[in-house]
Amino acid sequence: MEMIQFFIKIWPELYKGLLVSLQLSAGALLLGLAIGLPMALARTYGKGLVKTLATAYIEIIRGTPMIVQLFIIYYGLPDFGILLDRMPAAIIALGINSSAYQAEYFRGAILSIDEGQGLAAQALGMTKSQTIVNIILPQALRLVLPPWSNELIYMVKYTSVAFLIAVPELMARGKMIITQTFKPMETLFWVGAIYVVVLSVIAKAVDIIEKKLAIPGFQMSRED
Amino acid sequence: MKGEFLMTEPILRINNLHKKFKDTEVLKGVTLTVNEGEVVVIIGPSGTGKSTLLRCINRLTEPDAGEIYLGEHKIESAKSNLTKVRQRIGMVFQDFNLFNHLTALQNVAIGPIKVKKMNKKDALELAMRELERVGMADKAQNYPAELSGGQKQRVAIARALAMDPEIMLFDEPTSALDPELIGEVLEVMKKLADAGMTMVVVSHEMGFAREAADRIVFLEDGVIAEMGSPEKIFNNPEKERTREFISKIARLHGSDSEMPGTGS
Ligand SMILES: Nc1ncnc2c1ncn2[C@@H]1O[C@H](COP(=O)(O)OP(=O)(O)OP(=O)(O)O)[C@@H](O)[C@H]1O
Ligand SMILES: [Mg+2]
Numbered sequence: 001m002e003m004i005q006f007f008i009k010i011w012p013e014l015y016k017g018l019l020v021s022l023q024l025s026a027g028a029l030l031l032g033l034a035i036g037l038p039m040a041l042a043r044t045y046g047k048g049l050v051k052t053l054a055t056a057y058i059e060i061i062r063g064t065p066m067i068v069q070l071f072i073i074y075y076g077l078p079d080f081g082i083l084l085d086r087m088p089a090a091i092i093a094l095g096i097n098s099s100a101y102q103a104e105y106f107r108g109a110i111l112s113i114d115e116g117q118g119l120a121a122q123a124l125g126m127t128k129s130q131t132i133v134n135i136i137l138p139q140a141l142r143l144v145l146p147p148w149s150n151e152l153i154y155m156v157k158y159t160s161v162a163f164l165i166a167v168p169e170l171m172a173r174g175k176m177i178i179t180q181t182f183k184p185m186e187t188l189f190w191v192g193a194i195y196v197v198v199l200s201v202i203a204k205a206v207d208i209i210e211k212k213l214a215i216p217g218f219q220m221s222r223e224d
Numbered sequence: 225m226k227g228e229f230l231m232t233e234p235i236l237r238i239n240n241l242h243k244k245f246k247d248t249e250v251l252k253g254v255t256l257t258v259n260e261g262e263v264v265v266i267i268g269p270s271g272t273g274k275s276t277l278l279r280c281i282n283r284l285t286e287p288d289a290g291e292i293y294l295g296e297h298k299i300e301s302a303k304s305n306l307t308k309v310r311q312r313i314g315m316v317f318q319d320f321n322l323f324n325h326l327t328a329l330q331n332v333a334i335g336p337i338k339v340k341k342m343n344k345k346d347a348l349e350l351a352m353r354e355l356e357r358v359g360m361a362d363k364a365q366n367y368p369a370e371l372s373g374g375q376k377q378r379v380a381i382a383r384a385l386a387m388d389p390e391i392m393l394f395d396e397p398t399s400a401l402d403p404e405l406i407g408e409v410l411e412v413m414k415k416l417a418d419a420g421m422t423m424v425v426v427s428h429e430m431g432f433a434r435e436a437a438d439r440i441v442f443l444e445d446g447v448i449a450e451m452g453s454p455e456k457i458f459n460n461p462e463k464e465r466t467r468e469f470i471s472k473i474a475r476l477h478g479s480d481s482e483m484p485g486t487g488s
Contacts, residue, residue, distance in 0.1 A: 119284055120321035120380075124335040124387060125311035134338055139325045217324050217369025 007190050010177050017173030018194060024090055024159040024169055029152060031095025036102030043103065044110050045132070054103075061100035067161055069093050074165045090162040094155065101151060109143035110136055142218050149206035153199055170194065233260045235422050236281070236391055241290035243276055250276050251287070252446035258391070263423045265433040265454075268443035269469065274426045277443065278393045281424075282313045294390070311339060314384030314392040318400050320376040322368040328355060328379045329364040332386045340387070347386075354382040358412045374405030378412055385416075392416065394425040428473045434458065442466050 042054035061069070070093040077084065084092065113136055121131040163172035174191040178184045236258040243251040250273040258264050266274050279285035281292060283299060283306055292299045299309050323331050332351035336342040342350070355361045358378040368376055377397055384392060394413065398406040410432045417423055417436045427433065433440060433454055440457040442450045442465075450457065450466045461467045 116317060116319050116321035117323055120317060120323070122284060123282055123310055123315040124383070125307045125339040127307055130338055134334065135323055142325065215325055216367040
């Protein structure tokens with residue numbers, strides 16, 4: 001009973017934090033998509049320097065901890081005259097981090113499409129780019145949905161690192177509540193519970209989208 | 225009936241074609257002329273360069289030397305005219321290579337829509353007519369995963385036909401099929417041949433070759449070892465190697481594979 005009352009008291013504060021977390025996730029995921037998809041294409045179809053640069057980008061980002069990337073962008077870039085507010089800094093850091101993983105999901109999906117379909121498209125007279133746009137990508141985007149929805153779920157959880165640069169997201173609000181109320185266990189219980197509920201709603205929504213886009217012959221199941 | 229559509233106008237001329245992969249020379253100077261309306265069946269042992277020859281014609285593979293003319297038009301790798309030339313050449317693959325995310329109807333319509341910039345409505349009507357032609361109209365809304373191998377291959381033929389090609393290339397169109405599905409594909413091909421389509425077919429289906437081919441080409445070790453009417457190649461080949469190969473495929477494929485609906 002006491003727990004419930006405590007929850008009612010802290011919910012307005014946590015709710016504000018949750019909204020920030022979701023904004024962060026959405027922003028970072030979209031930025032990650034906007035950078036990741038071209039990177040995947042550059043690494044898969046690019047030649048020479050383009051391919052090398054895309055590969056280097058992906059491997060460097062995947063090879064360094066996210067927190068390092070976050071601190072470089074928030075604390076490091078001002079040395080070069082680039083000063084970012086907390087929220088954009090967090091979105092950019094999380095987005096860049098996500099882009100490398102998304103690029104690899106896309107690349108995996110593209111490579112899993114048998115090359116015969118590409119040959120058939122070219123035999124019809126499609127150019128290379130028409131083939132990618134009309135034949136490869138529509139299939140790759142469907143195949144990438146299961147790993148991509150995992151990325152969405154990781155992302156919502158990863159946004160909690162943004163509290164390290166004092167972005168007022170869910171975890172940061174929790175920390176503030178703890179210093180005010182001296183109730184760490186109770187607070188963290190509710191913070192955790194909110195993550196669980198939100199993530200299962202997202203998982204359910206993704207499931208529905210996958211079913212809507214399902215086409216016979218495409219594996220649509222997500223490994224949990 | 226053979227030779228009925230044989231006209232003198234050459235539509236495809238291949239002159240001294242060479243192709244190497246690494247240091248193995250696969251095509252060692254192939255010269256072949258195909259006339260309008262003619263059906264040429266290419267036979268030959270595995271690894272002898274049959275697929276490579278077909279792929280060089282529409283430049284899915286880049287030849288090292290030699291010329292290919294489609295009509296008066298020399299086929300070159302310059303990108304500008306390559307997509308134009310490919311539109312004039314239909315190709316059917318051993319593994320069908322249908323687009324898995326599209327229905328049978330969309331598979332057939334996508335070429336006219338994206339390559340020929342035909343409007344969607346006309347393209348879908350055209351696609352439906354092509355599906356009817358191969359007996360697949362009732363499966364128009366099905367995806368490739370819902371079709372049998374023979375059905376997939378018939379859709380693939382319709383997809384190539386929808387581009388209104390001047391010549392059709394078939395690379396072992398029935399060798400990935402279960403025996404009971406081969407007939408329906410050969411039947412469609414036979415109908416196409418009877419309608420006067422120019423066809424170059426890599427196939428070891430003897431029944432089809434006997435009935436539909438105007439000419440058989442025996443390709444071996446990257447050169448045309450022998451060429452002639454089915455009569456001559458099957459019954460009276462000049463070379464011992466040809467005779468050996470014919471009797472070998474006769475053992476493997478049956479000397480008179482079934483051609484349903486055509487009688488004999
Ligand atoms: N892209 C490639 N790279 C390297 N080698 C190749 C390539 N394509 C074909 N080859 C080689 O060229 C030779 C001829 O191949 P090709 O596919 O043209 O033969 P084929 O007559 O069609 O044989 P099959 O009856 O088995 O289909 C083979 O030895 C093959 O391994
Ligand atoms: Mg072959």
